[in-house]
Amino acid sequence: MNILITGGAGFIGSSLAKSLLKANHEVSIIDHFSTSYHVERKMEQVEQIKRIGPVAIHEFDLLDEEKTIAHFNEHSYDSVIHLAALPGVQPSLTDPHAYIDQDIKVTVNVLRAAGLSGVSQVLFGSSSSVYGDQEGPVTESIANGKVKSPYAAAKAGAESFCHAYQSLYGFKLTILRFFTVYGPWGRPDMAIPLFLTKLLNGEPIHIYGRHQSRDFTYIDDIVNGIFLALNQTNQSEIYNLGSGKPVRLEDLIRLLMNYFPDANVVDETFRAGDVRHTWSNIEKAKKDLGYVPEIGFEEGLRRTVEWAKNYHD
Ligand SMILES: NC(=O)c1ccc[n+]([C@@H]2O[C@H](COP(=O)([O-])OP(=O)(O)OC[C@H]3O[C@@H](n4cnc5c(N)ncnc54)[C@H](O)[C@@H]3O)[C@@H](O)[C@H]2O)c1
Numbered sequence: 001m002n003i004l005i006t007g008g009a010g011f012i013g014s015s016l017a018k019s020l021l022k023a024n025h026e027v028s029i030i031d032h033f034s035t036s037y038h039v040e041r042k043m044e045q046v047e048q049i050k051r052i053g054p055v056a057i058h059e060f061d062l063l064d065e066e067k068t069i070a071h072f073n074e075h076s077y078d079s080v081i082h083l084a085a086l087p088g089v090q091p092s093l094t095d096p097h098a099y100i101d102q103d104i105k106v107t108v109n110v111l112r113a114a115g116l117s118g119v120s121q122v123l124f125g126s127s128s129s130v131y132g133d134q135e136g137p138v139t140e141s142i143a144n145g146k147v148k149s150p151y152a153a154a155k156a157g158a159e160s161f162c163h164a165y166q167s168l169y170g171f172k173l174t175i176l177r178f179f180t181v182y183g184p185w186g187r188p189d190m191a192i193p194l195f196l197t198k199l200l201n202g203e204p205i206h207i208y209g210r211h212q213s214r215d216f217t218y219i220d221d222i223v224n225g226i227f228l229a230l231n232q233t234n235q236s237e238i239y240n241l242g243s244g245k246p247v248r249l250e251d252l253i254r255l256l257m258n259y260f261p262d263a264n265v266v267d268e269t270f271r272a273g274d275v276r277h278t279w280s281n282i283e284k285a286k287k288d289l290g291y292v293p294e295i296g297f298e299e300g301l302r303r304t305v306e307w308a309k310n311y312h313d
Pocket of ligand 1: 180
């Protein structure tokens with residue numbers, strides 16, 4: 001298959017690109033190497049992809065509608081996996097307009113360009129944040145728009161545009177709601193990578209409520225879920241991709257203390273915009289796609305700590 005990954009230089013996109021190349025797909029990437037975190041890290045991620053096989057890298061901003069449409073018309077992609085976005089909950093509180101641009105307008109550009117150029121399948125990387133603060137385990141149908149942050153609102157809005165353009169152009173649409181993804185090459189602004197960097201530097205880590213829990217999902221399981229979704233046959237579906245096993249932050253800290261017994265943990269108050277718990281119901285993905293997460297949290301954390309120590313060195 002000739003597959004385009006938008007945001008392919010990022011954490012999930014680069015891991016996915018490596019796996020798709022290993023499975024002999026033709027892979028192209030569009031990424032503008034945004035400064036949401038170190039550009040050098042994204043360059044390194046691209047180098048990792050290139051080591052696996054040939055990949056076409058197109059460096060431009062998907063916010064440019066004309067360029068995006070022209071690009072899609074020049075290339076005939078079978079499937080588009082749209083992961084380009086500005087992620088992160090807390091920064092969205094201070095810069096909401098950037099999220100409207102990067103998470104909504106960019107998605108509209110990609111959807112229109114895909115539809116106009118006759119792409120047959122679009123997969124959209126959405127987020128557990130669209131559920132707001134609901135008691136889990138959450139099923140796909142219970143997202144009700146009552147979200148907690150501008151990031152989540154942008155993702156929920158982008159999902160609606162996906163439905164609109166699916167209806168207008170008739171491509172096959174799969175919306176995948178990822179639950180807190182972690183693992184080697186994890187996004188540096190997220191809790192586990194951030195904690196590991198601080199712990200390796202001997203700095204204190206700050207947590208904003210020990211009783212919060214997150215449905216941490218290992219990167220390989222997410223990549224596997226995306227793979228399986230490529231073979232999904234229905235016209236329009238939404239799937240949770242999570243582990244289905246939430247971990248309390250106090251348990252995360254306890255496990256980290258096994259590796260960093262001298263860790264200095266500073267308790268802070270809960271932050272507006274965050275949700276208290278995430279917990280996925282993954283029965284639909286299991287049944288329809290055969291998605292079964294394989295990496296338990298303790299093993300995933302062990303691999304992540306090992307990677308972080310080597311990377312830090
Ligand atoms: N990592 C998670 O835990 C998680 C959870 C839920 C949803 N998601 C979603 O999954 C997707 C990938 O997340 P990630 O963690 O890999 O993030 P990431 O920041 O590592 O990757 C996103 C990539 O998109 C690129 N990009 C952003 N705006 C662009 C634009 N206008 N033009 C071209 N490229 C652009 C960035 O340069 C970056 O390389 C995002 O849509 C995110 O919202 C991630």
